[in-house]
Amino acid sequence: MKKIDVQNQPVLPPGRVFQIALTGVKYRLFRATVTVAVIVVAMAFLMNILTESLIKRSVAESVREQIEDMHRVDRWIARLSMARPPEEVLAQLAAEDPDPEDLRELAALGGLDAEALDALRPRAAEALRYLRFFADLNYGRRRVLVGPDESVRIFDRLQGEREWEQFSASLADMLTVRFPVSLDEFQAFLAEWPGLRETVETVRRGQSAAIAGIRESLGETPLVVALRDADGAFGDTLRAAGFALSPEAAAALAAEVGRLDYVLRVEASINNPGVRQEVAALRDVLPGDVTMQMIWTLLRNRERAEWFLEIMRENHLDPGTLTARELEDLAAHRAHARLLAAAERQTVDAGGGLMGIGMRMTWLAIVSMLVCAVGIANAMLMSVTERFREIATLKCLGALDGFIMAIFLIEAGLLGLVGGFGGALAGFLLAGGRMAVAFRALLFQAFPWGDVAIAGVISIAVGMVLAAVSAVYPSLRAARLAPMEAMRIE
């Protein structure tokens, strides 16, 4: 007599499972377009914000120095106009990684030795921290705590006993305001403050004296004109007065001022009716509509630059020693500077959050992922439900629960892969296009290929995982059913 000896059903090797799952996916892929589309949209969103932020960060890093250079002249004019405010001196002192030149300058201007200055640095850092605390308070609270005083005057004020009482009492009443250190520590700092304050004032007095000396030596000459000689005699004057100015910085400064001078000359020409007329005729606009931007764009062409110099002379304007080549370079430099300025505006939100995309964007990305997960889960649930008969049949043929789950997970994973890939590509193209418009040439010098590739891999992986996770519940439910129960549900 033939026995039916029941055993355990063998588990299929993964390769076989994958093969069977793939047969189904091939047949169904175009029917799953909605699911894939949901994944594509979500992943495109993720990839888009990741890529944009990465590009912004990378561009911001690459242009930071150039932007600093761009403001070089303004900085020196400010520096030579008046002593720096106390909190700026403190910040310079407290800088975590200070420029030795800066410290030497502080010491020279204040008539202090470098070691004494160095000893003050931790105290300055402390002062900055308190200043930040007070600056972050809203006006009403600050008014209650320290009266109308601002900045370092707060420390001066709190020297008074009554003021200190008022401060500590009010602070105790403000339950939501937390002072960064214990009040004892703050009091200890306040006791030291007059000394620090004295140093800061000494430095500032030194700065004022140096500035006054330089002003006097200049007489009627404007600062900008004097700075043109920054790599010559005027540079020496500055160094003699105690300002830190390296030869390279001086050369760059002089060049920048020279350029500025030419720029002013060229830009003055727009007020000349003759020049206006000529440009308007060339560009076929009304003379009143001629803008400086229009002229600078014209000048990026050598022949046009020559032509422009000619009409300047014809209209009795003095282009100085400016040649067509220099003018062309100047126009190119202007265009670059405009680009840099645009980049500076664009990149203010770079940094922080996930991969440096900012907290707000991280949060947006998470929410979009949640929406996507719900969408995919819904699509998977429908896909599983409409296939109950197939699942029941497979179970009748001896499929294990694990097999049923595996084919659904593989299918979801593959959909996620396809969707993730499409989304990553779409997001990349979108972000790349937008950033190319915003940064133009700057984008290509600083394109973060490596980071963008990582972002792409992240998007694809997130798409796959999201799809697979969304499919776990429906497939688990389907796999657990007895074959005939599954067939009845239909």
Place this chain on the structure above:
Amino acid sequence: MNAVAEPSSPAAPEAASERVIIRTVGMKKIYRRGDEITHALRGVDVEIYTGEFITVMGPSGSGKSTFFNMIGALDSPSQGRVFIDEVDVAQLTAEELAFLRCRKIGYIFQSYNLIQYMTALENVTTPMAFGGLNPDESRKRGMELLELVGLKDRWFHRPIEMSGGQQQRVAIARSLANAPSILLCDEPTANLDHKTGDEILAILQRLNKERGVTTICATHDHRMMNICDRLMWIRDGGIERIARRDEVEVELGHIE
């Protein structure tokens, strides 16, 4: 290998009573849908013998399909027990049930239930894959089975490219994939025309005679009476009558 070694003697099932392959004891099934309770089976005791061809007849809603699912280990009874070769189905684990469904029982459904995205050959070889047979061997045996049902030339066709009769023949080939001991057919000819139905019946009869496969058919089709060993009538969830074909034939002859 699962074919019975000695020639089966369907004409005398009572003589082979020790060779019971399926036995049910007080099998009941109750379906609940909200407050509505349906007694699909009200306690069925039946014994089915190795190698016999038994036809289960009964009107729609009599519990025929439910009976079929219970003895095929596709569903669990609300009460009572089902023994397949003296093994209580209720005590089997999910893995053991899968093994039983895969190797020991072949199913043929009224609506064929082929996997739509697979070719005829893939449909036939899927149970072999579940059984752990390697792909080359599966293909070879799959082609043999398709030849048996006369569909060797159409192995690469998908179900939608085939007629109902052809699909049912693929389903028969699939049910035989792992040389089962029991073949369960739920209305195998219901969706087919007369001629195709005849062909299917011929195949089932041949399998029963040549391979000694125990065959249980739930059907409305009276042609089935001509090829079976025993007949079983189900009505209102209970067995109305079980009889050998020769007894019934006498009666029918009497009536006609």
